[in-house]
Amino acid sequence: MLIDLSDILSAEKKEKSVTVPIEFTEISYKGNQYPVTASDVKLEITNQGKKKLLIQMEFQATLRIPCDRCLEDVVIEVPVCEEKVVDFNFLKTEENDDQDEFNFMDGCNLDVDMLAYGEISLAIPMKVLCKEDCKGICSVCGCNRNLVSCDCDTTVPDPRMSAIYDIFNNFKEV
Numbered sequence: 803m804l805i806d807l808s809d810i811l812s813a814e815k816k817e818k819s820v821t822v823p824i825e826f827t828e829i830s831y832k833g834n835q836y837p838v839t840a841s842d843v844k845l846e847i848t849n850q851g852k853k854k855l856l857i858q859m860e861f862q863a864t865l866r867i868p869c870d871r872c873l874e875d876v877v878i879e880v881p882v883c884e885e886k887v888v889d890f891n892f893l894k895t896e897e898n899d900d901q902d903e904f905n906f907m908d909g910c911n912l913d914v915d916m917l918a919y920g921e922i923s924l925a926i927p928m929k930v931l932c933k934e935d936c937k938g939i940c941s942v943c944g945c946n947r948n949l950v951s952c953d954c955d956t957t958v959p960d961p962r963m964s965a966i967y968d969i970f971n972n973f974k975e976v
């Protein structure tokens with residue numbers, strides 16, 4: 803949803819509080835799309851003067867992403883409580899290509915979905931595990947070793963090898 807900020811920009815010290823729903827239902831992670839649900843986004847926007855706006859946001863997102871090792875869905879709660887300062891003096895210099903940080907601004911409009919999407923993306927852990935000691939999928943018979951104990955010989959004597967097995971499993975997902 804786009805929020806027009808021109809009225810706040812027009813007067814210093816002006817504040818605005820809005821609560822808006824998120825309109826996307828999927829989020830991209832390591833090249834795949836996964837379902838996301840989120841609470842409404844609470845926004846507090848304050849004109850700090852000199853064309854700078856402080857944007858404070860708070861919401862809670864819930865993601866379902868498969869475990870890196872066993873591929874079972876993992877529910878990830880992502881609480882977001884962040885603030886950003888948007889400097890419109892800086893935004894005006896459109897020649898600057900390095901605007902990714904403010905890709906949620908479209909002129910005087912704040913794209914709440916883009917802002918929330920960016921924050922959720924940043925909050926997803928690099929490694930998604932259903933549990934710290936997830937046994938993963940057997941590389942021989944393919945069973946979920948958290949649920950079934952097969953008799954395959956997959957002994958990993960060196961802990962450094964488990965990292966290699968993780969890489970192997972990631973390749974299998976593709």
Ligand SMILES: [Zn+2]
Pocket residue numbers: 869870871872873874931932933936937938
């Ligand atoms: Zn797992």
Ligand SMILES: [Zn+2]
Pocket residue numbers: 940941942943944945952953954
């Ligand atoms: Zn097995």
